[in-house]
Each structure stands twice: as structure tokens, then as C-alpha cells.
Amino acid sequence: MSNVILETKHLSKEFKGFTAVSDVNLQVQRGHIHALIGPNGAGKTTCFNLLTKFLVPTTGQILFNGRDITASKPAQIARQGIIRSFQISAVFPHLSVMENVRIGLQHKLGTSYHFWKSARSLNRLNEQAMALLEQVDLREFASSITVDLPYGRKRALEIATTLAMEPELMLLDEPTQGMGHEDVHRVTELIKKVSAGRTILMVEHNMSVVAGICDKISVLQRGAMLAEGNYEQVSRNPQVMEAYMGTTAGELEGAHA
Structure with a gap:
């Protein structure tokens, strides 16, 4: 079985001439906690909605366990093992x-x-x-x-x-949004705990959470893939720092994605 559980190939979404997601090639490794981050308006939620079939791609492919699910409905992918948790409880x-x-x-x-x-x-x-x-x-x-x-x-x-x-693949949409420090810590530890034996892809704005539990991070900017890697690599990437309004690596820790 391939180590890649979820993959997109040249995934794009346009809304009346506006490109919200542009030529995104994403690979999520089996057993990893993978974060999708980026500045406000980067296209994270649109990308998530494409992956969970709440939106239909303009172009591109989505593969789950090597099977093309681009034209599948949300209920169909849920039966295959992709389950989404929403931003609002x-x-x-x-x-x-x-x-x-x-x-x-x-x-x-x-x-x-x-x-x-x-x-x-x-x-x-x-x-x-x-x-x-x-x-x-x-x-x-x-x-x-x-x-x-x-x-x-x-x-x-x-x-x-x-x-x-x-779920074989859990998609978590900003699981710590709106939480105080104590709840953020509790939910972060919970995500780490339940990740055993499954794969998690999450959109998350709290960089401390991302730094603490994620194996790989994909950074979007203006709908396109800007950078990928572990937290150390991504946080020191000059393009990523610039995307977060000119922050330094240290300041990125508290940035809002």
C-alpha cells in the first residue's frame, strides 16, 4: 500500500473569474498529522471544501488511496473513510x-x-x-x-x-479556534492521542499547535502552494515569513493563519 493516502494533482477552483485555489499538488502521508496553513484569504477553506467534496474542482484530480474521488459526493467519500470535523462545533x-x-x-x-x-x-x-x-x-x-x-x-x-x-482520514477544520489556552492545550493533546493508527489533515491558525504536533505543513498563499516541510523548515522560509506580513521566524509562532 502506498504511503500517500490523499493526493491532489493540479487542483484548481475558480469563482466567476476569481481563482481561489490554483494548481495545488498536495500529498498527505499515511499516519501523519498534516497541517494546511496560510494567511487569511489564502484558500485554505476552499481547498478543504474541495477535498471533502462540498465544492467541485474547476480542474485537477483528487485521489484517496490511489482511487480517483474527484467526482464523488460527500456521503460517498465518508463511506470510504474520509470524515470531516467542522470549524463550528x-x-x-x-x-x-x-x-x-x-x-x-x-x-x-x-x-x-x-x-x-x-x-x-x-x-x-x-x-x-x-x-x-x-x-x-x-x-x-x-x-x-x-x-x-x-x-x-x-x-x-x-x-x-x-x-x-x-475514519481512515480525519479532516479537522480549525479545531482550536476561539479557545482559551487551557482548552487549546487539551484539544491539542487529544488530537495527538487520537492520531494513533490514523491520518489527520487539519486547517489550523494557531502556530503553536502546528509546531507541537504536525509532521508536515503545507503553506498556501493566494490559493497556490507556497512552501512545504516540517515546522523548522517552513518557519524559516523567507517566502513564508513574507506571506505572514513580514514577520520573523520567532514572530511567526503567534501569527494567525
């Missing part, structure tokens, strides 16, 4: 923490999103749900109503529901 606020994870697990019963299923049929998922909650340090919150959770815990729950879908 995507959980059911008035269900319990346990119930949220059980919904993610329902695909194993072949009854995904059948909310009218009997409690008895869903209870068989409780043990697996608790194991996932244990993995993201939410076991003690299992019976809590989700709306009452602190923001950082909601993001942890979202990761748990994503894990319930058994």
Missing part, C-alpha cells in the same frame, strides 16, 4: 453526550440517523460509546446535556463523534 446541543456519540455509531447497525429506533436497539452501542468518551476524556460527562458543556469539551465531543465513524 457540529453536535446536537439538546441530546446528551452519550447520545451524540451513539448517533455516530449507528452506521454499524445500518440505521444511521434513524432517530426513531428503539432505545433497546441503540443500547447495544453504549459500551462502544463509553469507550470513545474515555478516549477523549469525556466519560464523566456522558449523561450531561451537550449544550451545557464548555466550548473545549464540545470540540472534544465532536472529535469523539468523528471517531465513531471509524
